[in-house]
Amino acid sequence: MKTKKIFFLFFIIYIFIFSASFQHHRFDRYKKPLYRFFRPRIQSINKGLPFQLKEKQYVPDQILIKFKPTLSELLIETTLAAYQTKKINRIPRLNIYQLQIPRDITVEEMVYVMNQNPDVEYAEFNYIVYITETPNDIYFKYQYALYNSGQSIGIPGSPHGTERADIKATAAWEETKGEEEVIIAVIDSGVDLLHPDIETKILSSGRDFVNDDFDATDDHGHGTHVAGIAAAESNNNEGIAGVAWNCKILPIKIVDEEGYGDYYSLIEGITYAADNGADVINLSIGGEFTAQALEEALKYAYEKDIVIIAAVGNEGGAVLYPAAYDDYCLAVAATDYDDIRVDWSNFGPEVDVAAPGERIISLVPTWYPSSIWDDFELPPYGYGFGTSMAAPYVSGFAALIKSIKPWLTAAEIMNIIRYSADDTNKEDYPGNDEFIGYGRINMEKALVPIKITTHK
Amino acid sequence: MKKINYFSLAAILILSLCSFSYAQFHEEKYSPKISIKPGIGFEYFSRTISWDDDKYSSNLKSYFFILNAEFEIQEGFSLNALAGYSFSNFDSLIFRELPFSVELDVGDMSGFLFGGEIKKSIFSTNDFEVEGLGQFVYYLGSKKEWDIPDLNVEGSVTGKPWWMRASAGPVITYTGFDYFYPYIYLSYNKLWGKFKIEQTIQELSGSEDKKITGKSVFSTSLGAIYEVFDALTLKAEASFMPYNKGLDFGVMLRAMYSF
Numbered sequence: 001m002k003t004k005k006i007f008f009l010f011f012i013i014y015i016f017i018f019s020a021s022f023q024h025h026r027f028d029r030y031k032k033p034l035y036r037f038f039r040p041r042i043q044s045i046n047k048g049l050p051f052q053l054k055e056k057q058y059v060p061d062q063i064l065i066k067f068k069p070t071l072s073e074l075l076i077e078t079t080l081a082a083y084q085t086k087k088i089n090r091i092p093r094l095n096i097y098q099l100q101i102p103r104d105i106t107v108e109e110m111v112y113v114m115n116q117n118p119d120v121e122y123a124e125f126n127y128i129v130y131i132t133e134t135p136n137d138i139y140f141k142y143q144y145a146l147y148n149s150g151q152s153i154g155i156p157g158s159p160h161g162t163e164r165a166d167i168k169a170t171a172a173w174e175e176t177k178g179e180e181e182v183i184i185a186v187i188d189s190g191v192d193l194l195h196p197d198i199e200t201k202i203l204s205s206g207r208d209f210v211n212d213d214f215d216a217t218d219d220h221g222h223g224t225h226v227a228g229i230a231a232a233e234s235n236n237n238e239g240i241a242g243v244a245w246n247c248k249i250l251p252i253k254i255v256d257e258e259g260y261g262d263y264y265s266l267i268e269g270i271t272y273a274a275d276n277g278a279d280v281i282n283l284s285i286g287g288e289f290t291a292q293a294l295e296e297a298l299k300y301a302y303e304k305d306i307v308i309i310a311a312v313g314n315e316g317g318a319v320l321y322p323a324a325y326d327d328y329c330l331a332v333a334a335t336d337y338d339d340i341r342v343d344w345s346n347f348g349p350e351v352d353v354a355a356p357g358e359r360i361i362s363l364v365p366t367w368y369p370s371s372i373w374d375d376f377e378l379p380p381y382g383y384g385f386g387t388s389m390a391a392p393y394v395s396g397f398a399a400l401i402k403s404i405k406p407w408l409t410a411a412e413i414m415n416i417i418r419y420s421a422d423d424t425n426k427e428d429y430p431g432n433d434e435f436i437g438y439g440r441i442n443m444e445k446a447l448v449p450i451k452i453t454t455h456k
Numbered sequence: 457m458k459k460i461n462y463f464s465l466a467a468i469l470i471l472s473l474c475s476f477s478y479a480q481f482h483e484e485k486y487s488p489k490i491s492i493k494p495g496i497g498f499e500y501f502s503r504t505i506s507w508d509d510d511k512y513s514s515n516l517k518s519y520f521f522i523l524n525a526e527f528e529i530q531e532g533f534s535l536n537a538l539a540g541y542s543f544s545n546f547d548s549l550i551f552r553e554l555p556f557s558v559e560l561d562v563g564d565m566s567g568f569l570f571g572g573e574i575k576k577s578i579f580s581t582n583d584f585e586v587e588g589l590g591q592f593v594y595y596l597g598s599k600k601e602w603d604i605p606d607l608n609v610e611g612s613v614t615g616k617p618w619w620m621r622a623s624a625g626p627v628i629t630y631t632g633f634d635y636f637y638p639y640i641y642l643s644y645n646k647l648w649g650k651f652k653i654e655q656t657i658q659e660l661s662g663s664e665d666k667k668i669t670g671k672s673v674f675s676t677s678l679g680a681i682y683e684v685f686d687a688l689t690l691k692a693e694a695s696f697m698p699y700n701k702g703l704d705f706g707v708m709l710r711a712m713y714s715f
C-alpha cells in the first residue's frame with residue numbers, strides 16, 4: 001500500500017513537471033522527452049556581460065594615414081621610410097594607409113608628428129571597435145519583435161509583452177518579402193555558413209579581414225545572431241523568421257573570436273561591401289572615437305546609394321561611431337517588448353529610430369558547445385540583448401524597401417524609415433528625441449499603401 | 457497641359473464646325489429641316505479599370521451633368537457638342553512608385569467635361585432605321601491636395617486625373633411606334649486615362665503617372681426616345697459592358713429641345 005502511495009506521488013510529480021515544460025516549446029520537431037527536462041542553455045560568450053571596452057582603445061603600434069593626393073607614390077614611400085614606419089596595408093579606393101610605427105615612439109607621438117607634415121592630409125589612431133551584445137540562455141519562443149501578441153517573452157515567469165508592441169512585420173510581408181537581388185552586408189564577426197536556417201540565404205563565403213581570406217566563417221557568434229535577425233530563412237518550418245525573407249546576406253568578418261576588431265578592418269569591410277554589390281550595410285559594432293578615415297569610408301558607401309544601418313551601443317552613454325556619423329548612418333537604439341526604450345541603449349541627437357533589442361531570439365553558430373544540440377541534432381538558437389540586435393531589424397526593413405522600390409536613394413530610404421516610425425515615447429518626449437529618435441520602426445506604415453482620406 | 461490644349465481645341469473645332477455647317481446650310485437653304493437642339497443630360501457609369509500593366513484593377517465611378525447642342529447639318533447627319541461638370545471616383549487606385557505608397561479613398565473628384573457626337577443615318581425601312589454613331593467624352597479633373605495620415609511628420613499628396621471615353625457603332629431604332637422609339641446601340645467602347653499624383657513629405661518627394669484602362673471594350677446599350685411634344689424629346693439609355701470577369705454598366709438621361 002505504501003509502495004503504491006509512493007508510486008502515485010511520483011506519478012503526480014512527473015505529470016506536473018511534464019505539463020509545465022511542455023508549454024514552453026513551440027517547435028514540434030524538437031519535442032524530445034529529455035529536452036523538456038533539460039532546457040538548453042548556452043555558455044555566455046562574454047560571461048553574461050555586455051561587451052564594453054575595458055582596456056585598449058586603439059591598436060598600440062599602428063596608425064592610419066592619408067597623404068595629400070598630389071603626393072606621388074615615390075614620395076610617399078620616401079616619407080614612410082624617413083619616419084621608419086612600415087606599410088602594413090592600403091585601401092586603394094580611399095588611399096588610406098595602415099602603418100606600423102617604430103618601437104621607440106608612441107602612437108600618440110607618431111600621430112602628432114605625422115599631422116605636422118604638410119604632405120599629410122590626416123593621421124589618426126587605429127581605434128578598436130567592439131560588439132555590443134551577449135547571447136544568453138536558449139529558448140525557442142515567439143519572436144515578439146516581429147509580431148507581439150502579448151505573449152510570454154521567455155522562460156516561465158518572464159514578463160508578457162504588450163500586444164502590438166512590434167515592428168508590424170506580418171502586415172508588411174503581405175506587400176513584399178524582399179528580392180534575391182537585394183544584398184545585406186553584415187560587417188561583423190562573420191556568419192556561420194553552415195547553419196541550416198541561413199545557409200541558403202548567404203550570397204558567398206564572404207570576406208574575412210581578420211584572417212585575410214575569403215571565408216567569413218563566424219568564430220564568435222555575434223555576426224550569425226545579427227544575420228539571422230535580418231534574413232534567416234523564413235517560412236521553412238524551422239527556427240526563426242528573418243525580416244527580409246528573400247534578400248541575401250554578404251558576410252564580412254572584421255571582428256575576431258574575442259569580439260574585437262579595428263577601424264582599419266572596419267574601413268576595409270565597408271569599402272568591400274560597397275564594391276561588391278551591397279544594398280544595405282549592417283554595422284552592429286561601434287567604437288568610441290571619431291576618425292576621418294572611417295567617415296570617408298562611410299561617405300564612399302553612402303554615395304553609392306547603400307543604406308548604412310548602425311547600432312548606437314549599449315552603455316547608456318553617448319552614441320558610438322560609426323552610428324554617430326549622422327550624415328551617412330541611420331543610428332538605431334533599442335526598445336523592449338513593451339515598446340519602452342531600454343536604459344542601456346545609448347542616446348544622443350544622432351539617434352534616428354529604435355527597434356526591439358531586448359531578449360531577441362536568433363541563430364547561434366552550429367559549432368557552439370552544447371551537449372543538448374549534439375545529442376538531438378538541434379540547430380542552435382539563442383537570445384541576444386543589445387542595439388546590435390535592434391540594428392538588423394532595420395537593415396532587413398531597409399532591404400525590403402529597396403526590394404519593392406529599387407529606384408529610391410539611400411537618403412530616401414532612410415527618411416522613409418524615420419518618418420514611418422511610431423513615436424512610442426511621445427507622452428514624455430514628443431517628436432524626434434535623443435532616446436529613440438523618430439520612434440520604433442513600423443514596417444507596415446512604410447511598405448503597405450497608406451489610405452488617403454483627409455482633404456487638405 | 458498638352459492634353460488639355462488638344463482636347464479643348466478638339467471641342468472648339470467641333471463647335472465651330474457645327475456652327476459653320478449650320479450657318480452654311482441655313483444660308484444656302486439647302487434643307488428646310490436644318491435644326492438645332494439644345495439639351496441637358498445626366499449620365500452615370502461604373503467601369504472596371506486596370507492599371508500597372510493589367511496587374512491590378514479597381515472601379516471608376518463617374519456621374520456627370522451635361523449641356524449639349526445638336527446640330528442637324530442635313531437630314532440624317534448631325535453633330536452634337538457636349539460640355540458639362542463631372543464627379544469621378546477613383547477610390548482603391550494604388551500608387552506604388554511614390555516614396556510612401558498610397559491608396560486613394562477620397563471619394564468624388566470634380567472636373568470639367570467636354571465631348572462631341574457624330575451621327576449619320578445609314579439606311580431605313582418602314583419600321584427600322586440604322587445609324588452610325590460616334591462619341592467621345594473627355595473629363596479633366598481639378599487638382600486636389602490631401603494630407604498623408606499617421607506619419608510622424610507632415611506630408612501631403614496632390615492629384616489630378618483625366619479620362620477619355622470613345623465609342624463607335626451602329627444604332628438600330630424601331631420606328632414603328634408613334635412618339636416612342638426604342639433602340640439598341642452596339643459599340644466599340646474604349647476608356648483610358650491617367651492620374652498624376654505628387655507626394656511631398658519634408659525632403660522626400662516623388663510623383664507617379666498612373667495609366668488606367670477600362671477593362672471592357674464593347675458595349676450594348678438599350679434605350680428609347682420619347683417625343684413629349686414636337687419640340688421636346690426625352691432620351692433614356694442603359695449600357696452593359698462585359699469583360700472577362702464581370703459586367704460594367706451605365707445609365708444616361710437626356711432632354712432636348714428643338715428650334
